[in-house]
Every structure is written in C-alpha cells, then in structure tokens.
Amino acid sequence: MMQNRAKTVLEVEGLRTSFFTRKGEVKAVDGISFYVREGETLGLVGESGCGKTVTGLSLLRLLPEPAGRILDGKILLDGIDLLALSKKEMRAVRGKVISMILQDPMTSLNPVYTVGEQIAEPVRQQQGLRGEKAREAVIAALRLLHIPSPEVRLRDYPFQLSGGMRQRVVGAIAMSCNPRLLIADEPTTALDATIQAQYLALFKEVQRKTNVAIIFITHDFGVVARMCHRVAVMYAGKIVETAPTEVIFRQPWHPYTAALINSVPRLDRKVERLYSIKGQPPSLINLPPGCRFCPRCPKAREICREREPEARQVGSEHFVFCWQVS
Ligand SMILES: Nc1ncnc2c1ncn2[C@@H]1O[C@H](COP(=O)(O)OP(=O)(O)OP(=O)(O)O)[C@@H](O)[C@H]1O
Ligand code: SF4
Ligand SMILES: [Mg+2]
Structure with missing residues (x-):
C-alpha cells in the first residue's frame, strides 16, 4: 500500500494519562501505543468515556491541571519527544505542528x-x-x-x-x-447528514493537498469507513484492536470491535450512539484484573478474568488484544 512507504509523523508508545480526583485515580488512558503517517488518517473509535478526547489532549499536553497528568509513555512527533519539551517549546508546537479541532464547536x-x-x-x-x-x-x-x-x-x-x-x-x-498533525475530535457530530458528508469530503481534499496526518476521533464506524485509512478501537482506556479500515470491516477479531461494527445499521447512515452492546464500560477507577471487556463479552473464558490480554499480530498492521487469539 502506498501509505506504508510514507514517513511516520506521530509515534505514541505506552501513553498513560490519569485524573487524580477525590474518588481516586481515573485511568483515562492506560498504556496505549499507535502511529500515524504522512497523508494518513487514523480513526480513534470507541464508546463514550473510553479515552478518545483525553488521548488527543495528551498529545497537545493540554490536560486540565492539576487533576490531569501524563504518567508515562513517549509521544514522538517527527522524532521529537514532546514530553521532553518545556512549556514554552510546547506552545510553539500547538497550532503550528499539531492542531486540534475540539469536540464542542461552540467553544472553538x-x-x-x-x-x-x-x-x-x-x-x-x-x-x-x-x-x-x-x-x-x-x-x-x-x-x-x-x-x-x-x-x-x-x-x-x-x-x-x-x-x-x-x-x-x-x-x-x-x-x-x-500543521503536520491534525486531531479532529468528532468534528461532524453537530452537523446534519448532507453537511457532514460535505465536510468529510472536504477534509479528504485538504489532506490530499497538504499531506497532513489526521487522527479522526469518532464513535461512528460509518464515518470511519468514509474517512480513515486505519483504525484504532479503544475500550476503557486501552486500544483493543488496530488494523487497516478495510481489514477491520472484513475481519474484526475483537468481540468489541465486531459489536461496534454490527451496531452500525448502515454505513451510509449516521448513528447517534451505539446501543446494541449490553452493559456498561467499567469504571476507570479500581479496574479489575483481566480483560476489561470481560463482563460484556459473549466469548469470555476463565483466563479472561485473570490476565490482561497481550498484543497479538493477526495480519499486516493488524493487532488485537484478546485471549481468543493465541
Ligand atoms: N477533567 C476530568 N476529571 C476527571 N475525569 C475526567 C476528566 N476528563 C475526562 N475524564 C474521564 O476520563 C475518561 C475518558 O474521557 P474522554 O473525554 O477521553 O472520553 P471520550 O472517549 O472522548 O468520550 P466521548 O465520546 O463522550 O467524547 C472518562 O472516564 C472521563 O470521565
Ligand atoms: S480477552 Fe476474553 S473477555 Fe476479553 S474480549 Fe477476548 S474473549 Fe472477550
Ligand atoms: Mg470525547
């Protein structure tokens, strides 16, 4: 594929971001790794509260202080470690090297x-x-x-x-x-279907003209199908599966990914929320051991309750964290 030869713009390794609240430590982003190349769009997908926005804000080091803190990991942009920059250096990165379209258009x-x-x-x-x-x-x-x-x-x-x-x-x-990297956080949620389609097409054109790398945050696999070259599926602060878009639609390995894809009635229609998965994501304070999807997973086994699944490669650029794959 053409993108494979493109230069990597962003590389994130083991990123962990927490909020320290009166109730305890909220592990909003709990050790995620991913990359985005020039001219590529990576979809960051998952239900409400899984850590998509916090991931974007972490990349910009724009977390609400003092509660929000990046605890661990590396954020390399064109090889430069953003977590090693001073506040002043980081200000020069924001807007110029990385920019973000915030989730709430009214605040923008x-x-x-x-x-x-x-x-x-x-x-x-x-x-x-x-x-x-x-x-x-x-x-x-x-x-x-x-x-x-x-x-x-x-x-x-x-x-x-x-x-x-x-x-x-x-x-x-x-x-x-x-910018080298654009983070677009649900930029079309407030728009009606026709305007949304226009906006998505426009962003593809902008990308062709500028070669900008894009992280497209959405809960909508229909948007992913239109916009993204690759996808990273997040669940409760973790990435559970990542693959090229056409691969993940054809063969989702993780039961959560499969459920998300199945919950999109038709790819050309907008869904407001994902309803079809029973149960709720776990609280991000005091997470139990084992796989976080276990209480909702139809394929759960003994080991799932005990140990966190490790990354397994199941194809070219296709990784999954699930004990079904071993
Ligand atoms: N300022 C904060 N203080 C404490 N917890 C927070 C704060 N901001 C976010 N969180 C928690 O971090 C977790 C991840 O939130 P995040 O906003 O990244 O979710 P999201 O995937 O963007 O969801 P949505 O689709 O609703 O936008 C949530 O559990 C949320 O409650
Ligand atoms: S590890 Fe087990 S519980 Fe988790 S998604 Fe895979 S099969 Fe389901
Ligand atoms: Mg969000």
Whole structure:
C-alpha cells in the first residue's frame, strides 16, 4: 500500500494519562501505543468515556491541571519527544505542528471576534506573519476549506455563518499554519447528514493537498469507513484492536470491535450512539484484573478474568488484544 512507504509523523508508545480526583485515580488512558503517517488518517473509535478526547489532549499536553497528568509513555512527533519539551517549546508546537479541532464547536470560535481575526491569530503568533502577508495566509486558509468569497467572509462574525460554514472556519483555523498533525475530535457530530458528508469530503481534499496526518476521533464506524485509512478501537482506556479500515470491516477479531461494527445499521447512515452492546464500560477507577471487556463479552473464558490480554499480530498492521487469539 502506498501509505506504508510514507514517513511516520506521530509515534505514541505506552501513553498513560490519569485524573487524580477525590474518588481516586481515573485511568483515562492506560498504556496505549499507535502511529500515524504522512497523508494518513487514523480513526480513534470507541464508546463514550473510553479515552478518545483525553488521548488527543495528551498529545497537545493540554490536560486540565492539576487533576490531569501524563504518567508515562513517549509521544514522538517527527522524532521529537514532546514530553521532553518545556512549556514554552510546547506552545510553539500547538497550532503550528499539531492542531486540534475540539469536540464542542461552540467553544472553538469566539463570538466577539471576526472570522478573519480568529484565523489571523495563530498565523501571527505561530508564523510571525504581519499585515498583507497575514491577510494572504488567512484568505488561503479560507480557500483551502472552500469558504466562498473569503475576502468578504473574513469580516463576518461567527453568528453570521451557518453551522456548516462555522465548522469550516474552525477547520481553517486548524489548518492555517500547515500543521503536520491534525486531531479532529468528532468534528461532524453537530452537523446534519448532507453537511457532514460535505465536510468529510472536504477534509479528504485538504489532506490530499497538504499531506497532513489526521487522527479522526469518532464513535461512528460509518464515518470511519468514509474517512480513515486505519483504525484504532479503544475500550476503557486501552486500544483493543488496530488494523487497516478495510481489514477491520472484513475481519474484526475483537468481540468489541465486531459489536461496534454490527451496531452500525448502515454505513451510509449516521448513528447517534451505539446501543446494541449490553452493559456498561467499567469504571476507570479500581479496574479489575483481566480483560476489561470481560463482563460484556459473549466469548469470555476463565483466563479472561485473570490476565490482561497481550498484543497479538493477526495480519499486516493488524493487532488485537484478546485471549481468543493465541
Ligand atoms: N477533567 C476530568 N476529571 C476527571 N475525569 C475526567 C476528566 N476528563 C475526562 N475524564 C474521564 O476520563 C475518561 C475518558 O474521557 P474522554 O473525554 O477521553 O472520553 P471520550 O472517549 O472522548 O468520550 P466521548 O465520546 O463522550 O467524547 C472518562 O472516564 C472521563 O470521565
Ligand atoms: S480477552 Fe476474553 S473477555 Fe476479553 S474480549 Fe477476548 S474473549 Fe472477550
Ligand atoms: Mg470525547
């Protein structure tokens, strides 16, 4: 496959992030490893609360302090260990090298500044552009996201734009400094089906033009089918299976992956939530030993309750953590 020869942009090894709360340590991300290449989109999929957003925020070192802490692991971006950078160095990485489209679109735009001012801010801060050069960069970012009449639109305030256009502006801000890695956290959840499809197509085009590596966070395997080259399925703070998208649809190994795929009624239809898996994910405080999916798993055996499954390779770039595979 073409992507296999592409350069690795991001490599994460054994990342662990916890929140220290009055009730105890919430192990939100508990030792995950993955990578993303240039021009590749990795889908990060799983039910609510499995650690998708915390993973994204960890990569940017933007966890709510002092409760949230990265305890262990490596985050290598183009070979540079982000966890070894000073706070100041990390600020230079955010927005410029890695940018993130946040899950809540309402928090992404400031109602009191124009679209142009909001895109110009990272352009000025991160790229040091001023005056006409900054204006050109803002217009280029609006064009990249297919915002019509950018010279006019940049004087608009967010409330003057439709939901779909606003989300494009959020995309333009994220892409304004030509990042190496874009983390898109459920960017289409608030959009209706047609606008969502347009937005997804637009992001594919942006990726073709810029070769940006993308982590696409979603709970929707339908979106994965459209957008992602590879997938990492998360359950209760762990990655349980990772594979190229077409492989995982054809042959999911992990019972949780299979259940998620089966819970999508049709790939071209949007699902709000995944209902068909009985039971709840475990509390991330005081996790029991063994496999975390055990209480919900139709294939659970004795060993599943006792020992955590280890990674097994079942195909090219296809890894699964499940005792069924040994
Ligand atoms: N500030 C915080 N303090 C304590 N626990 C937190 C905090 N933020 C997140 N968590 C916990 O970390 C776990 C992972 O949360 P995360 O937001 O990453 O889930 P998610 O997979 O993005 O879910 P969703 O699909 O609902 O967005 C959850 O159990 C959540 O309760
Ligand atoms: S390890 Fe056991 S309990 Fe866990 S998913 Fe596999 S079969 Fe099910
Ligand atoms: Mg989230």
